[in-house]
Amino acid sequence: MKVDLVGVHCVKKKLAKGGVATYYYAWRGGPRMTSEFNSVEFVAEYVRLTRERPDAPFQGCMAQIIRDYLKSPAYTGLKASTREGYDFAIKAIETSFFAMTAKEISATGSRTLFMQWRDEIAQKHPRKADLYMSVLKRILWFGLDREMIERHPLERVEKVSDSSRRDVIWTDEDIQTFRYGKKDKDGKWEIKPAAEPLVRALMLAIWTGQRQGDLLKLTWKAYDGHSIYLRQSKTGAHVRMKVSEELKSYLDGVPRGNSVTILTNGQGQPWATGFKSSWRKAVEKAKIEGKTFHDLRGTFVTLAYRNGASIKEIAEVSGHSEKDAEGIIRKHYLVSSAAVESIENRQKRFTGETG
Structure with a gap:
């Protein structure tokens, strides 16, 4: 526009x-x-x-609807972590449609315009496209409720991405690139390593399988040098997990200073806001496409199985169902016939099958 x-x-x-x-x-x-x-x-x-500004431009346009939405309880009542994701989407929506008038938003044809915008984004980033559309729908519902527009053009919009990402994982190469970067044949950086606070988050995620929100709140008191104890906010389950040698070595080498939480920002303070944005930028710089922080949960499943944990043990720790955990392993850990046989033999023992 x-x-x-x-x-x-x-x-x-x-x-x-x-x-x-x-x-x-x-x-x-x-x-x-x-x-x-x-x-x-x-x-x-x-x-x-x-x-x-008191005389902010583009009154009666999308810009005004967004301005009023950001001042309303519909936005201010959201959790800080949720607002951070919304802000990312709102920036894109504002940039694309800030001058679109209320009449144009309400008119026939606006739905097609918005859907074309979403589909262009979805060609490379389907989940991002769904996030943008979800936030835009909320903003337009707000505008309709406040009688700023006469029609909501985005009712009954289906997602373009697969809602289930249980089988998406970070590869060993992704992890190595994020942690250590990549150099060309002349020894020059093609990709620089991610900042240490973000590498720490990566390590904690791939070796515990916990959700982002729980990891950001995890304190050093929860780590005794051998295991980590936490209560999962989503399931309410109390989980104690043994720490792998690699994670123990990494955590024991982290300067704690006066920090309370294990994960901190560059200033050594707990992440109040900014983690999602910093993580997204680091992933983009590492040229890792189509992978999110949440996908590290599936990565944990494969790493845990690779290190001898049973499917039941993995499910108890990560919060996946045993069926989902097995599905992830079948797709990504079938590097040899032995791995296939291992899963099938365990299943047979559980069901009592023979042969």
């Missing part, structure tokens, strides 16, 4: 070394904008900077 950005102020200045530089400001006397002019980032920066 090509739209003139109302109020953007342009200033040209002669440089001491010759030549002329052009600077853009969100409004006359306002903050200088740092993004490349007319880029997607420039639009996003403009929307963010003008959002809280």
